[in-house]
Structures are given as structure tokens and as C-alpha cells.
Amino acid sequence: MSRYVHITGWGAYAPPRIVTNQELTHIVATSDEWIQERTGIVERRIADEKDYTSTMAAKAGARALERAGLLPHQLQLIILASCSPDYLIPCTACIVQDALGATRSAALDINTACSGFVYGLSLATAMIQSGQYDNALVLGAECLSRVVNWTDRTTCVLFGDGAGGVVLQAAEAEGGLQAFALGADGSGGDLLTIHLGSRTPLTLDNLANSETLIKMNGSEVYRFGSRVLNQCVREVVAKAGLEVQDIDLLIPHQANVRILQKAAKQLGLPMERIFQNLDRYGNTSSASVPLALVDAIETGRVRTGDNIVMVGFGGGLTWAGCLVQWTFDPRTDTRGPIQRTVNSIQMRVAPVRGLARRVDRRLRAMEDRVRGRDTGRLDDNGRRNGHSSD
């Protein structure tokens, strides 16, 4: 029996603070005309001090779960794509798992920059198709404003913050995620960097040289993006046994409107079939494709039976495309009003599970100490506390 993987829920979150091009002219030597003409960006969202990558991802994830009618404790896998995670450890997916109360879910981060969300879809689809899991939440989330160099006009005007994601579920019904085309070219790794890690640790020198912030060779990445978007779309469509003209909606990474216009020409697709919202969000890297997908659904651009192609490309260099045959009617929610209210309450109380686990861990540690059980500590004679040596 064939096992298909469908998108059954979707959600996005963008921080409320809108920063216009005009505002950026007070920070760097730029102009609204230059930014709009060269990129198509008009404004972007920037997180305030209360939002991080994980908080935005959790909000988008909660919306996606609610839309899918899946409760947090039923979720089996979280894959979170980001190149601006909260920390190196713990991974942001674990923080999101705790925030959602998805206590039975495995959780991992991936980082392939702007193609991360589609890479994540590919991993989750393979894991569901193999029978390892029945469902997964795939998120793309970024707080790029914290890793942008706000004195570098060639990059700071491009990026924004936000998160989006989808719930994937196994089903026997045909359709859903049909084909993937993933790729990488590490020889171009130096073209787009955030050098924070074991090779460029946090030293005063590295901080002073802004090594730990975004650096990009814009024109090279532009050339790469223009070429790879066209190639990736053609490859994924061919793998699905379709033609480019069968695409109802192309949802590309929202980097630069000129890249999208070029792709439209190369592919022979009218611009109406290429979704764009970069004028309002800028380049949100891993969050860009899911933010655009949710936007497309909510503005009625996605219909049952549509062939949707999503493509991400960026640092690494990496690229990833997928073709989805859309099976759900995005306008209908099969749950009745009572079920929806119950689900909504269950979603809100779910995070208490994490709190209960933390309290339980503390109580167990206290109990072990009081009862003299093995606590892992060594005593003065080098023996483990609470362990007899014979």
C-alpha cells in the first residue's frame, strides 16, 4: 500500500514592528528608491526584544498544529530550519518542542540557509514515507536582525525576521509532496557567511571585524540565485513527471524581485504564477518560503488540485525544490466549532507539560540527595556519591 505525505496544517508569524526603507536611511547611506529598484523590498518586520527565533517559530508552529487539528502530544517530529538559531545548544527545535508542549516529539535543527525549509520538508517526507513517523512539523524561522551588520548597507537593507511552517501527515490518498531536487556547492561557501563557530570563536578581534555577522558577495549570490532557481524548478518538475507549464503557483525564496523576473522569463511563466511578498517581508532566509506559502494560502492563491513548486536557494551554497500536489481545500476546516474550541484550549494548556517536567526533575534530584542515591557526584575518596564500592 502506498504511503503519501500531505500538508495538513500551516501557520506563520511575523513580528508586528514594520521597518520601512525610509527608516533605514537614518541608519545607513541608502534610499527608498535604491532599495526598491534593486531588490523590490519596501518594508520588513523586525523582532522586538521579547521575540527570538524560537518564540516566532513556536507561534507559527502552534498555528500550523491547530490548523491540522493535531495536538502537541500527538506530534512525532519537529524539524526547524534556521541560520540564526537561539543558541548553538540547545537546538532551537528543542526550545520550540518545550514551548508547544510536544513532549513526545523528536526535535532537530538544520541549517542550509535559505533553502533550509525545503530541505526540512524533504527529510520529514522521507521519514514519514519510510514509516518511521506518521507526522511532522517543519518550520523555517529567522531572527536575522540579530546577526545583521547594521553598519553594512549592502546587506542590512535586505533581511527581515519571521517564521512559518507546515504539518505533514501520512495518508493513503494520492497527492501531497511528490518530488524533490536538492543540491549544494560548497565551493561557494565564502560568498555568504555568518562565521560564528569553532573556527571563528567569539573573540574581541572577531567581534571587531564583524566576522560573526552576515557578509555577502551580493552580485555573485545574485548570479547563483538567478541560475539555480531556473534549474531547480525544471529538475523538480521533471522528477514529478510534469512540464513547467503544469505549475499553478511557484513559491520561490524571496530574495530579490529581479531574480524572480528573470526566472519568469527563463521558465516561460507569467509573473502571476510566481508568488511574491518580499516587498513586505524582505529576505527572511529559511522563513521566506513558508511565510510566502502561508501568505499565498491566506490570499486565496492556493486551490485544491494545484501543482505548487517551492524553491529555496542561498548560503552554502545550497538549493532545494519540491513539488506539492495540493490536496486540502485551504478554505474549509472540517472541525466543528466545539472541536475547534476544545483544540484551542488543549493547545494553550499543552506548554504546562514542560513546566511539569522541570518541576518533576527538581523533585527527583532532591529526593535522590535526601535518600543518598547515586547522584553522579564523586565523594572525597573518588567514589560515586551513594554508590558502595563493592
Ligand code: ACO
Ligand atoms: N543603498 C545604496 N547603495 C547601495 C546599497 C544600499 N543599500 N547597497 C549597495 N549599494 C551600492 C554599492 O555600494 C554599489 O556602489 P558602487 O557602484 O559605487 O560601488 C552600487 O550600489 C551597486 O552595488 P551592487 O552590489 O552591484 O548592486 P546590485 O544591483 O548587485 O544589488 C543586491 C545588490 C541587492 C545585494 C543584489 O546583488 C542581490 O539581491 N543579491 C542576491 C541576494 C540573494 O539572493 N540572497 C539569497 C541568499 S540569502 C541567504 O542565504 C541568507
